[in-house]
Amino acid sequence: MYDDVDPFIGTEATVLPEPSGIAATWWWPKPQVGNTHPGACYPLGMVSACAYSGGYPTGYGLYDLSTEGVPTRLHDRAVTSGFTHFQQSGTGAIRKYYNYFRVTPMIEPLDELDRTWDLVSEEAAPGWYAATLDNGIEAEITVGPKSAVHRYRFPEHPSARVVVDFSVGGLEIPYGATLPLRARLEAVEPGVVQGEIVVxxxxxxxxxxxxxxxxRQMLWYDRRLMPAGQRLDLDSIRPSTLRPFGLMWMGTASQGQSVEVRMGFSxxxxxxxxxxxxxxxxxxxSFSTRLAGTRETWRGLLDAITVDTEDDVRREVFATAVYHSLLKPCFAADESPFWSHKGPxxxxxxxxxxxxxxxxxxxTALMPHRVVEFANAMLTIAEEEGNLPIGYRMARGSDRFSRQGSALVHTLLADLAHLGLHGIDWDWAMVHMQTDLRRSYGEEFLLQGYAQPMSHTLDLAYGYWCAGVIAQLLGDTAQLRENVEMAARWRNAFDEETGLLRDSTYYEGTKFNYSFRILHDMAARIELAGGDEAFVALLDAFFGFGAEPVVQPGERPGLEEMRAGYALGRFEGLNNEPDMEAPWAYHYAGRPDRTAEVVHGIVHQMFGPGRGGLPGNDDSGGLSSWFVWACLGLFPVAGQNLFLLHPPAFASARMRMARGELTIVADGFIEPTPGGPVQYIRSVTLDGAPVESSWIAGSELHQGGELRFTLADTPGDWGRTHRPPSTPRPTQGLLP
Structure with a gap:
C-alpha cells in the first residue's frame, strides 16, 4: 500500500465528476477543499515539514481563509518562501505555533529572505517530500517521531546559504502571521546551533x-550578521518591536553539492x-538512514490493511485514505511543557x-497500544487541567471547542473497556468521566434535563451511558443506576411531533444533520418518530430520495445562498462531520438496503484521485477514516462495541484488528463505477457461521477471522428482522 499513496490528494479545491442519483441532492455547506498537505510526516509523530506558501490553513498551498464554498486563491501558482515545521492536516483552523523554524535554501542575498520562489516540481511519499525551486535548488525532507532532516542540493554558486528563521510563524493571511513572545538562540560549536521560542x-x-x-555559521538579527559564537536573547517581543532573527550557514557551493540540516525538537x-x-x-x-527508517515504519502500518482490485486509481484513493488516517494526533511522550512528570x-x-x-x-484496530496511550494522555490532561478535552493542541488550555461537542472521550474509554485492553486505571478514569459530565453546559443538563445546543443533550446523555459501561465494569451499581437515568434524557432533545431534534443553534449544521445520530436506544428513538415507516420517511427525505439535484455553494457564497441551502435539511455528503453516521440509522429500522444505497453514493462519487479528490476538510483524518471503514463494509458505533455491516467496496480485503487478522470477502462482487448499480447483502458469515443480524460485536470482530459477504443486485431479507441492539442500560453481554 505504501507505493499507492498520493499525499497530494486533498491539497486543492474539490474536483470530482458531476454527481448523479441521490448524491446529486446532497448539499455541501463547508469548504470544498481537503486542506491536507503533502509534507513529510511520521505516523502519529510530533513533527511534520513542508513547503511554506502561507496558504490557509496548513501553510501549504494556494488558498486564502475559507470557511464556506469554493476556496479563494491566495496564489495563482505553487510558491514557497522555505520549508516549515508543525502543520495541521485537513482542519479548518490553526493555532499560533504552526509553521515555525522556516528553513530557506538560497543563492540570493539575505535581504531577499521573505520573497517566494516558484515550485518547479514536487514529489511526495509517506515520510518524504521533495521540491525543486526556480533558482535550481533541490530540496528533500524526511522526519522522525521528534525530528526533521532537510537535504538541499545547490547549483554552483559563490555565495549559497541555508537560512533558519526563528522569528515568525502562522500564515500569510490577514491576522494569520504570529510571532514568539520570547526567544533565545546560541551557537554551540561549528555546525551546531540550539534555541527556544515561546509561543x-x-x-x-x-x-x-x-x-x-x-x-560560515552566523546568527543574524534584523538581517544583519552577528559575530560567530554570539548568543541572542529576546526577553519580550511585541509586534511593534519584532525584528527578524535566526541563523545561517553560508559558503561556496559546487555543482550538485549536498547540505544536510538535522533538527531535533522538544x-x-x-x-x-x-x-x-x-x-x-x-x-x-544521515538523511538516508532516517528516511529508510521512516519508510519502513510507514510500510508496516500501511500494509496492515490491503484491498483487492485491479483498478489502480481506486487502490490509490483507498491507500491515501489510510495514510491520512494515521497522521494525527501527535504523540509526544514525556514532552508536556505544562507538567514536569513523564508520561503520555x-x-x-x-x-x-x-x-x-x-x-x-x-x-484501536491497527494500534491498540497507542490508543491506550492516547486515552491515558486524555485522562492526564483532565487531571492537570480540569476536564477531558474536546480538542487539544500544542497550547495551554484544552477546552477550546466547546460549541462542537462534549463527553466525546467517553466513547473511546467505553470501547476500550468493552475490549478489555490493559493499561488503564478504570477507577481513575471513572472519576474524570463523571466530573467531566458536570462541567459548564453539563450543569444545565443536570438542572433542566437538556443543554443547548440540543446536540449537547445527545452528547451528554450518551456520555452518561458510556460512563455507565465503566461503572458496570467496576461493579458500581449505584453509579450505574444514576447514569442509566441520566442517559435516558436524550429524549428531551427531540420534538415528538416532528420526530426531529428541537430547534436550536447547531454547530456547522441544522437539526436535520444531528437528528439521525446513532444513540444507545435506537428502538425508542424510532418509536418517538412514529415507528419504522415514519422514521425511514424522515431519513429518505434527509438523504434526498426523489429530490431534485442541488447547486453547491460557489466562491464566497452570500448569506442568503447559505440560508437557502441549510433550509433544505439535507445530508452533507461527507463534506463535513455532523451526519457522517446517519446512513447506518436505516439499520435500526430494518432497512440496510437503504444504507447500501447511500454509502455506495458516497464512496464512489464523493472521493477521487488527484489534488481535488476530497469533498471537504479531511479534519485530522476523520473524513479519510470514514472512507476506509465504508470501503471495508464496516461501520464502528463508537462506545457501543458494535460494527454495522454493509456491502464492501472491494472484492476482498485484509485488515489487522486489535487481537487478530480479519479477512473480508465479497462473493458476487462487481467492480463498481460512479453512478453505477448498487449491490446489496444477501447473507453474511463469520468463520463459516451465519450472521443473521446487520451487526457484529466489536469484541468478536477484533478477534479476526473470515467475514464473508454474499452480494446481489437486488435487496433480500438479510438484516430486516435481526436489528442492532438498543440498550438503555449497558449490558454485561456486550462486555468481554
Whole structure:
C-alpha cells in the first residue's frame, strides 16, 4: 500500500465528476477543499515539514481563509518562501505555533529572505517530500517521531546559504502571521546551533546540526550578521518591536553539492531536543538512514490493511485514505511543557468531534497500544487541567471547542473497556468521566434535563451511558443506576411531533444533520418518530430520495445562498462531520438496503484521485477514516462495541484488528463505477457461521477471522428482522 499513496490528494479545491442519483441532492455547506498537505510526516509523530506558501490553513498551498464554498486563491501558482515545521492536516483552523523554524535554501542575498520562489516540481511519499525551486535548488525532507532532516542540493554558486528563521510563524493571511513572545538562540560549536521560542505559553526548543563544514555559521538579527559564537536573547517581543532573527550557514557551493540540516525538537528544553534528534537518527545520523527508517515504519502500518482490485486509481484513493488516517494526533511522550512528570502527552487532537466516530476506532484496530496511550494522555490532561478535552493542541488550555461537542472521550474509554485492553486505571478514569459530565453546559443538563445546543443533550446523555459501561465494569451499581437515568434524557432533545431534534443553534449544521445520530436506544428513538415507516420517511427525505439535484455553494457564497441551502435539511455528503453516521440509522429500522444505497453514493462519487479528490476538510483524518471503514463494509458505533455491516467496496480485503487478522470477502462482487448499480447483502458469515443480524460485536470482530459477504443486485431479507441492539442500560453481554 505504501507505493499507492498520493499525499497530494486533498491539497486543492474539490474536483470530482458531476454527481448523479441521490448524491446529486446532497448539499455541501463547508469548504470544498481537503486542506491536507503533502509534507513529510511520521505516523502519529510530533513533527511534520513542508513547503511554506502561507496558504490557509496548513501553510501549504494556494488558498486564502475559507470557511464556506469554493476556496479563494491566495496564489495563482505553487510558491514557497522555505520549508516549515508543525502543520495541521485537513482542519479548518490553526493555532499560533504552526509553521515555525522556516528553513530557506538560497543563492540570493539575505535581504531577499521573505520573497517566494516558484515550485518547479514536487514529489511526495509517506515520510518524504521533495521540491525543486526556480533558482535550481533541490530540496528533500524526511522526519522522525521528534525530528526533521532537510537535504538541499545547490547549483554552483559563490555565495549559497541555508537560512533558519526563528522569528515568525502562522500564515500569510490577514491576522494569520504570529510571532514568539520570547526567544533565545546560541551557537554551540561549528555546525551546531540550539534555541527556544515561546509561543502561546509553549516553549518550543530546537537543536540543529548542519554538515556544511566549510561554510560560515552566523546568527543574524534584523538581517544583519552577528559575530560567530554570539548568543541572542529576546526577553519580550511585541509586534511593534519584532525584528527578524535566526541563523545561517553560508559558503561556496559546487555543482550538485549536498547540505544536510538535522533538527531535533522538544517542548522541554534544548537538551531534550538534542537527545530526541540523536535517538531519532541513530548512530549513522544521515538523511538516508532516517528516511529508510521512516519508510519502513510507514510500510508496516500501511500494509496492515490491503484491498483487492485491479483498478489502480481506486487502490490509490483507498491507500491515501489510510495514510491520512494515521497522521494525527501527535504523540509526544514525556514532552508536556505544562507538567514536569513523564508520561503520555498528545496534541493536535483537532478535534474529538472530528475523530471519535471513525479515526479512533481505526487506530484501536491497527494500534491498540497507542490508543491506550492516547486515552491515558486524555485522562492526564483532565487531571492537570480540569476536564477531558474536546480538542487539544500544542497550547495551554484544552477546552477550546466547546460549541462542537462534549463527553466525546467517553466513547473511546467505553470501547476500550468493552475490549478489555490493559493499561488503564478504570477507577481513575471513572472519576474524570463523571466530573467531566458536570462541567459548564453539563450543569444545565443536570438542572433542566437538556443543554443547548440540543446536540449537547445527545452528547451528554450518551456520555452518561458510556460512563455507565465503566461503572458496570467496576461493579458500581449505584453509579450505574444514576447514569442509566441520566442517559435516558436524550429524549428531551427531540420534538415528538416532528420526530426531529428541537430547534436550536447547531454547530456547522441544522437539526436535520444531528437528528439521525446513532444513540444507545435506537428502538425508542424510532418509536418517538412514529415507528419504522415514519422514521425511514424522515431519513429518505434527509438523504434526498426523489429530490431534485442541488447547486453547491460557489466562491464566497452570500448569506442568503447559505440560508437557502441549510433550509433544505439535507445530508452533507461527507463534506463535513455532523451526519457522517446517519446512513447506518436505516439499520435500526430494518432497512440496510437503504444504507447500501447511500454509502455506495458516497464512496464512489464523493472521493477521487488527484489534488481535488476530497469533498471537504479531511479534519485530522476523520473524513479519510470514514472512507476506509465504508470501503471495508464496516461501520464502528463508537462506545457501543458494535460494527454495522454493509456491502464492501472491494472484492476482498485484509485488515489487522486489535487481537487478530480479519479477512473480508465479497462473493458476487462487481467492480463498481460512479453512478453505477448498487449491490446489496444477501447473507453474511463469520468463520463459516451465519450472521443473521446487520451487526457484529466489536469484541468478536477484533478477534479476526473470515467475514464473508454474499452480494446481489437486488435487496433480500438479510438484516430486516435481526436489528442492532438498543440498550438503555449497558449490558454485561456486550462486555468481554
Amino acid at each position: 502561546e505559553g509553549v516553549p518550543l526548543s530546537v537543536y540543529i546540526e548542519c554538515d556544511a563544514d566549510d561554510w 517542548l522541554r528544553g534544548v537538551d531534550q531536543a538534542r537527545r530526541n534528534l540523536h535517538k531519532d537518527l541513530g548512530e549513522l545520523g 502527552f498528545v496534541f493536535d487532537v483537532s478535534t474529538m468531534w472530528d475523530i471519535y466516530r471513525t479515526q479512533l476506532p481505526l487506530l
